[in-house]
Amino acid sequence: MVKVIFFDFDGVILDSMPIRDYGFKKIFKEFPQKEVDDFLVYHNNNGGLSRFHKIEYFYTNILKKTISKKEIEIYANEFSEIMKNELINKKYLISDTLNFIKKNNDNFIYHIVSGSEQNELRFLCKKLDIDKYFKSIEGSPTVKNDLVKNILDKEKYKKEESILIGDSINDYEAALINGISFFGFNNASLKDKGQYLDRFINLEGILNGKL
Secondary structure (H helix, E strand, O other): OOEEEEEEEEOOOEOOOHHHHHHHHHOOOOOHHHHHHHHOOOOOOOOOHHHHHHHHHHHHHHOOOOOOHHHHHHHHHHHHHHHHHHHOOHHHHHHHHHHHHOOOOOOOOOEEEEEEHHHHHHHHHHOOOOHHHHEEEEEEOOOOHHHHHHHHHOOOOOOOHEEEOOOOHHHHHHHEEEEEEEEEEOOOOHOOOOOEEEEOOOHHHHHHOOO
């Protein structure tokens, strides 16, 4: 019986990817369009990775340049300010997910594990008035594999009673590494990874043994 649900944030709870595309375009506006477009492909294919990793990847793998930790932090802070201004609008909440969370709040323990920067993530959840549903809200720079592991260890959850719901291959890998079940959502390329949710209402049937 499932008792604990780990949720990814971007693309699962909040439809934020177009806004995050905009944010990266803005902080990298001085660079050639071709390089930025190549980076956005990587960004969208790796939704579960932190912005710190992605900024470093842009420099190291696409621009073929070095970048210091201080420079990464400057870009990340600029990106965070854009996100805080743009993503506090409740219209970006994914209603299918939110309805499930509210309806089943007494049936499961919820945690958010995200590639988004932790302070920004908690700020957004508070502003969106959803922080009250989650026992913890954890983000980067800690990688998702470790976020899940740390919570499993701290709370002494049974792995067979825990699942992770995400929209990226990184989410699948975090579930696989930690030995818990994975449910893909909002990304058809995950249909061959674990189980897949076309709609969140299907999860109720699966967890209740009806599907």
